[in-house]
Each structure stands twice: as C-alpha cells, then as structure tokens.
Amino acid sequence: MKRTMNSAYRDEILEHYREPLNYGKLLSCTVSSKQTNPFCGDEIEIYVKFDKNFLGVLANPPPRWTWAIQEIAFTGKGCAISIAGASMLTEYAKGKTKKELTKFSQEDMLRLLGIEVSETRKKCALLGWSILQDCLSNN
C-alpha cells in the first residue's frame, strides 16, 4: 500500500515548485495558450516565441531552416506537480526545434519529471506538456 513517501515530492520537484524557472509573461510571444485542470483547479498559461533556426550556412537557395523556440515562459497557479512540470518543461524546451518538441511524448514528459505519478495526478503532471503541444500546433 505504502508508496515511498518522497516519490512525488523529491527535492528537485519542491525546488521547482518554490522557485519556478521561466516564470512570467512573455510580451512579444508568437503564441500563447492557457489550459486549466478542472480536477485540481490548476491554471497555467505558456508563452512561446519562435524563431527561424537555420540548418546550415552553406545552403544554396532555398535556405533550409526550421522553427525553434527562442524564448518560453509560463504563468499560473497550481499544485507542486503541475508547477514543477511547467518549470522543468519550459527549461527543457528552450532552443529546441518545433519538430523535436512535437515528438516529445507524454512518456517523455513523465520521464523528465522523474517521479511516479498516479493515474489521477497524470493530469497535473501533463498540464504543461498539453499546453505546449497546443502552442506547437497553433503556430
């Protein structure tokens, strides 16, 4: 019955919760998206600024480039898992290309968090992920 006490609340999670990275609004964002998790009442908004990432300087026309995240931030309120998740995800996403992030799956997100989450709290763990996916498909 008893799961290990700190499984969901290891120090790294708590640190991200207390002092989340990339917290704040991005005024010049390309896209933003907000979602709530009705189960917890969590509410997070992610702001993304995309930029062109050139894949090589030598390219004869047409130049080959891809969209990549230049800046990313989030605001919102929520439980430790959703806030830490958003903090870790936005940190991870910086500089990554759109393609890389679209491939970033739910399982990858749970792996990034590095904790065991119960079925009921998956929504918290995946809230940021789901918002980021929304940003990617809306760009």
Add this chain to the structure above:
Amino acid sequence: MKKKDFPIFQNNKDLVYLDSAATSQKPQVVLDAMMDYYKNYNANVRRGLYPIAEKATAKVEEARDKVSEFINAEDPSEIIFVRNATEAINIVVESYTYPSIKEGEEIATTIMEHHSNFVPWQQLAIKKFLKFGYLDFDHNGNLFFVDELIKKAKSLAITHVSNVLGTINPIKEIIRNARKINKDIVILVDGAQSVPHMKVDVQDLDCDFFVFSGHKMMASTGIGVLYGKKKLLSRMEPFLYGGQMIQEVAIDRSTFADIPYRFEAGTLDIAGIISLGVAVDYLEKLGMEAIRNHEKKLTRYCLDQMEKIEGITLYGPKNAEEKGGIIAFNIERIHPHDIAQVLGDRNICIRAGHHCAMPLHTRLGVSATCRVSFGIYNETEDVDILVKGIQKVKKIFKA
C-alpha cells in the same frame, strides 16, 4: 464506533479513511446480503413465477418498505429506486419541471450545491429560457433566505447538508418560510449528505422531493432513491421507457404502470436494492441519534485540533452542532492536492479538489480545498493521525 463490522479495515491495517462524504465503507452484513442474493436466489424480479424469483421480488419490496419507513414517507410507492442522487434529480428536472415550466419563469437553487443539484437546473434554465436564481451564504456558511427570489420561483433545489462546508441547512424552517410566501413552490431536497448521518423525516420537512444515494450510507454503489409526494409523482411523465414500467403495450400506444414502477424501467440493481435494505437495518440498529452524536463528537474534536494548526483556513460553520461530519480546509502556500497526496502516501484518505461544487469554490474565492469527512467507523485517533500527517506535510513544504 463499529470499526470491526467493516472488513476493509481488517484488510488494510493502517487505513485512515476520512472520505465518507465521497462514499462510505460497507459493513459485512451488507456484503453478505448481496452475496446471499447472487448465490441463493438470483432471479429477475416481478417476472418469474417460481420460488427464487418470488423471493427476490419480495426482498426488493421489503427494501422499499424499509426505506420508506426510514425516511418516514407516507407510502412505500413514494420510494423510487434509481441509480443515485444525481439520477433522481435529473428525473425530477426532466419529468416534473421541464414539462410544467414556461419561458421567462424562475427557478431557484443555492450556491452551495453539489454539481448534481446545480447543473441539471442550470441546463434546464438554458434550454427553456428561465431565470436562474440562487441563495448565497455568509462567512459562516449559513444560507441567506431571500424573499423576493423564493416568492417568484417555481422550484427550489436545496441541499440538506453541504458536502463541502458541512452546513446543516435548517430545511424544515426554510420550507415552512418558503411555503408561507409561495404556496405553489416545488421543493427538492438533496439528502445525499444527511440521510446517512442523521434522522430524516420527509413528512416533517414537508419537502416535495427528496433524493439520496445508497453508496454513501453503507449500501453498494449503483443504487439511489427518489422520494416524491404521491400527488406529484402521479402527475409525472416517465423518464425512461421500456420494460417493467408499462401496463399495456399496443402497436401504436402504451399505458404506463403506476408509481413507483412507472419510473423503474428495465432490470433494476436488485443486489443494490437488497443491500440498501440491509444498510437501513444496520443504521437503525445503531440508531441515527447515536450515529449523529458520535460524528458530532469527532467533528468537534477535529475542529479543536485543526484550529491549532498554523496557517490553516477552515471553511463553513465552526460549531459542530451546526454541521455534519465534514470539514473543509486549506493550508497557506500548499496546494490541496499536494496535501492530500502526501497524506495519501501514508494511507490517510482525505479528498482534495472542488468536490463537485465549483460555484461554491468560486464563491469562496479558492480553486480547491481539502476535505475531511467522518463515518461511524472513525475514532479520535484517526484525527490524531491526520493532524500529525498535516504537520509532516508542512515540514516537507516548509510552509
């Protein structure tokens, strides 16, 4: 009070179950009765002309009689077996109010309702272009009675006990006052959180409809009750059509059975009904007053202990006399889900979230709360373990 009657506590030695408002644990007698049905006289009811079918039919009607006596209905035909409180409310909305209400008229509820007594009315108001009014509550979780609203309203849907604040609404008084200024108002009382924990007398309350769920009162999941005054039920159209609810079916028309069968289409949750009958026996044997006193004592003790916790906010009445065994709280700087999860990891079962009462939480200005709720199997030591657990949570979160 009776922990040993509940096998779940033998099978989970360190279980601290503080979520009886969500669903109660089940005593052995209830489980035995269900198994007895399936093992010894499993048959469909009101159909077979053979002994086990007749026994099953008799048991179902026996349960109806018990429930009827338990809430003091005037007649067992006023007891309709449904799936749960939610379904019972939907039946009233669809079969009573929908056909009888007109565009522009007004219906009323309260802001402390469970979604199941809020959303069906709200949706009805949208569909039928009705005015949708609600009663608000004060900082102590007590409702304000608003004459102007009640005077105009065709119906009032109100909970007996709030599933978040624990407030015991003075239903008898509210109904008396409402009828004084509006003799035609139809009043539905949501008894999901009262029937399991205190003596309820529907005739004394003088409500028109009264609903509750079996699973919160020691019976199995999937069985609930709609009580309605005979004269209202008799006027209502069926909710579901099909087998068992008809009198006669011609190719081009049907006539329907009398109440209660008119509202019991299809095969019922027979084992559930039997379990409900036994659960009623079990509760009555303990005595509703003894149950209420035990839970009141626990609530008082818990409130006293919790008030000492730094950074805690308690919602609803602070006086155990005025509330059921339900305590909602928050702790500064810690999200309710994190509190519940850390406690849950230690097998202390409380609930966190909006408890299906989002309008109430909006009114409180918070998105979620933690909720502790008691059953007869809880003891003060459960509260002690809870309070220690909360201290541990605070330590982890350095709050």
